[in-house]
Amino acid sequence: MNRIQNKILVLTGIVLFIMAAIWLTLTYYSRQTQEQYNDILQRYLRMNEVTGASQQTITDLNNYLIRPTPEHYEQLEQSKERLRRAKYDVFALRNGDNDFDLTSYTNLIDSLLETANRSMMFQAQMDTEDSNQAFNEATRISRSISDMTLTLLDTELKTYDRFYRGIIERSTELNKLGIWLLLTITFLLLIFAYWFALSITRPVQKLTQAAKELSRGRFDQEIEVSSNDEIAFLAKMFERMRVNINNLITEIQQKAQLEHELQQNKLLLQESRYRSLQSQIHPHFLFNTLDTLSKKAYLEGAEETSDLLASVAGLLRYNLRRLDRSVTLYEEVRVLRQYMDIQSARFADRLRFVEDIDESCLYVQIPGLTLQPIVENAVIHAVEPMEDGGTIVFRIAEDGDRIRVEIADDGPGMPEDKIERVLKGSAQETEGHTTGIGIGNVVQRLRLFYGQDDIIDIESKPRSGTKVVLRLPKVRRYEADDQRTDRG
Amino acid sequence: MRKTIVVLLAAICAVLLYFTSASAYKVFRADWRLPQTPLQESAEYRLVLITQELETPFWDRVGAGAREEAAKHGAMLEIWGSYSNDADEFLKKLEIAIHSRMDGIIVQGLDTDAFKELVKYKAASYGIPVITVANDVPDSLRRTYVGSDQFEAGRTIARQLAADMGQEGTVILLRDNGNAYYQEQRLDGIRSILEAYPGIELQYAETQGSREQVIAAMQDLMNHSPDVQAFIAANANLTAAMVQEIGRRSRVKPYHIYSFDDSPDTLTLLREGLIDGIIEQSPEEMGRISTALMIDWLEGRQIPLKTSGYHTEIRLRKAEDAP
Numbered sequence: 001m002n003r004i005q006n007k008i009l010v011l012t013g014i015v016l017f018i019m020a021a022i023w024l025t026l027t028y029y030s031r032q033t034q035e036q037y038n039d040i041l042q043r044y045l046r047m048n049e050v051t052g053a054s055q056q057t058i059t060d061l062n063n064y065l066i067r068p069t070p071e072h073y074e075q076l077e078q079s080k081e082r083l084r085r086a087k088y089d090v091f092a093l094r095n096g097d098n099d100f101d102l103t104s105y106t107n108l109i110d111s112l113l114e115t116a117n118r119s120m121m122f123q124a125q126m127d128t129e130d131s132n133q134a135f136n137e138a139t140r141i142s143r144s145i146s147d148m149t150l151t152l153l154d155t156e157l158k159t160y161d162r163f164y165r166g167i168i169e170r171s172t173e174l175n176k177l178g179i180w181l182l183l184t185i186t187f188l189l190l191i192f193a194y195w196f197a198l199s200i201t202r203p204v205q206k207l208t209q210a211a212k213e214l215s216r217g218r219f220d221q222e223i224e225v226s227s228n229d230e231i232a233f234l235a236k237m238f239e240r241m242r243v244n245i246n247n248l249i250t251e252i253q254q255k256a257q258l259e260h261e262l263q264q265n266k267l268l269l270q271e272s273r274y275r276s277l278q279s280q281i282h283p284h285f286l287f288n289t290l291d292t293l294s295k296k297a298y299l300e301g302a303e304e305t306s307d308l309l310a311s312v313a314g315l316l317r318y319n320l321r322r323l324d325r326s327v328t329l330y331e332e333v334r335v336l337r338q339y340m341d342i343q344s345a346r347f348a349d350r351l352r353f354v355e356d357i358d359e360s361c362l363y364v365q366i367p368g369l370t371l372q373p374i375v376e377n378a379v380i381h382a383v384e385p386m387e388d389g390g391t392i393v394f395r396i397a398e399d400g401d402r403i404r405v406e407i408a409d410d411g412p413g414m415p416e417d418k419i420e421r422v423l424k425g426s427a428q429e430t431e432g433h434t435t436g437i438g439i440g441n442v443v444q445r446l447r448l449f450y451g452q453d454d455i456i457d458i459e460s461k462p463r464s465g466t467k468v469v470l471r472l473p474k475v476r477r478y479e480a481d482d483q484r485t486d487r488g
Numbered sequence: 489m490r491k492t493i494v495v496l497l498a499a500i501c502a503v504l505l506y507f508t509s510a511s512a513y514k515v516f517r518a519d520w521r522l523p524q525t526p527l528q529e530s531a532e533y534r535l536v537l538i539t540q541e542l543e544t545p546f547w548d549r550v551g552a553g554a555r556e557e558a559a560k561h562g563a564m565l566e567i568w569g570s571y572s573n574d575a576d577e578f579l580k581k582l583e584i585a586i587h588s589r590m591d592g593i594i595v596q597g598l599d600t601d602a603f604k605e606l607v608k609y610k611a612a613s614y615g616i617p618v619i620t621v622a623n624d625v626p627d628s629l630r631r632t633y634v635g636s637d638q639f640e641a642g643r644t645i646a647r648q649l650a651a652d653m654g655q656e657g658t659v660i661l662l663r664d665n666g667n668a669y670y671q672e673q674r675l676d677g678i679r680s681i682l683e684a685y686p687g688i689e690l691q692y693a694e695t696q697g698s699r700e701q702v703i704a705a706m707q708d709l710m711n712h713s714p715d716v717q718a719f720i721a722a723n724a725n726l727t728a729a730m731v732q733e734i735g736r737r738s739r740v741k742p743y744h745i746y747s748f749d750d751s752p753d754t755l756t757l758l759r760e761g762l763i764d765g766i767i768e769q770s771p772e773e774m775g776r777i778s779t780a781l782m783i784d785w786l787e788g789r790q791i792p793l794k795t796s797g798y799h800t801e802i803r804l805r806k807a808e809d810a811p
Contacts, residue, residue, distance in 0.1 A: 029516070040522070095526075100534055100566055103534060104590070108587050140583065144580075144583075160523070162523075163523055176511050177511040187501065
């Protein structure tokens, strides 16, 4: 990970490097220039040294000739030595342009030394006149040396004129270079610093934007920061937080949905109870009356009527008691038979009821009063309007992990849209029902009870009857509920 | 927008970098060492040509010839000297040349004791060969002389004069008072021819070198001998002033005027027809031959040199020849 600290270090490093490079170059440059100036000055100084030394030699010679003391002799010898050294120094300055002059120059120095020696020699021989003559000559030579020095300096200036001008031009150019360098570095550093600052602030800005979005409650937008520093790490953490929050919210919404469904279930139950209460007009009085009527009919020998009345009473009792709790399929079948007894009495041979029941399947839990409204529906639509009556086939069979319950009639069938409405649970019809419970109510209760949508199915063709199929799970409802809670 | 900015920044960056690097190149390209003109290894001899009249056309041509010859032999040659016949400066230069131990000295002769002293003793004691050029000083122990035969030059002028003027007449010979050897030679030459013509009368006039003195001398002469028919200037330096003075008195053309040396003055006068003839010398040849002889002598190829000298070509140039 490229950390912000590293970035700052790199920037500092680059700046330092540039500064060091410039410093080194300039130092090298000024050293070279200095050496060059030294070289040039050295040349002039050496030439000047010859003039000085030759004049010194003449002065010392004069002193010696006037008063030939050992000190003066010593001084003279020293200045001659100095002149000789100056000669060697100056000889090193030879080049193609001053070769001629410089050779003459050194020869002049030799002549001066020689003449000085001659003068000393004559002095030693007490030949004052020759000594003076030699001294005069030496003086002239010394003057010539001075002149020649000027000539040489002049030649020097001419030879190196272009060179010196080059130096001046270069120093002007150096100033320009300084300005250009300053501009370039300033420019580059500005751009670099801007880019660098951007690489830090842009992720921060993105993060800020994302935080703003979150604070507005929009949790569905992904946070994306493409940099590779701490900010990116921060953004990743932030993103994880967002996803978590988003998940939690979805869960809460699902729970709310569940609660809503529960509420609806309760409401439906209440509605059922309300409807049953509506029809509960003095139920005990009715039961007792029906019982009395049944006994009376029995005593009077009308056994058939007595049974019928008993069935009605049982049906009513079942209706009133069992609506809000689950019952076994067995009980439902029993009530259904009672109901069919009553209907058989009503329709006589117009109603044909065919049973095909696998007794081993009757332990299954089922909400109360579900089969009876469906059969009642079949009776109302497939038997009642028909002059010849109709046949109702009732089948219970095992079908894998479910129990298959079929209620089929051979009536005129149901239109497609009605089937759909019924399956959606929106059909509300109460016409002619003994129990007052519509098939829509049954469908919803079944679904709520099992927590599954594919419990009920209706197959129907015009003129060839309707078949209602219930596929009841063997697993009970609360077990399924438990499993779902675990999942959440 | 963003693209434009990026392109703009890149352009600025490129421009700045270009100027910076161009400037840096200029600053650092320079050679740090002093430029060294290579030494000429073959330059064995250091020769010097010393004259009293630097930067006159005559001596420039001598110098050119000498340089050419020196370059041919790979010798170094310098031209020293004084301006307008400054004898002290000239002798000083000569002395410096001797003290700087030149390998050879080619010098315009100066007929003075100081000159002879320097050449005879000083140069000899340092072992430096001296060749006189253009003007000879025979008793100075110079190795040899290279230049015109002045005696012959005098004779040529005199012959021409006799031819132009005829057998009779008065001739004024104007000379300066330096008694230079070459001047004497010229006069001797003139005399040697004119002796044969008894009808021609020679008058000598002596003057200092300066213009006023020449004019004064001329006035004096022409007052004394109004019937003069010809003038000969033994020294070219006197010619211009002489012709000017004649011109002030009468027309110049009728007079027969002759001079030596082809200085620019005399050449102009010749072209204008004011003077009738001059002696033309060969300065380049003098420079060339003297240098060649010096190098020959130094290399020991030509020993001894002719003491009488090596004469270069002279020609009489008449007014009608002038372009």
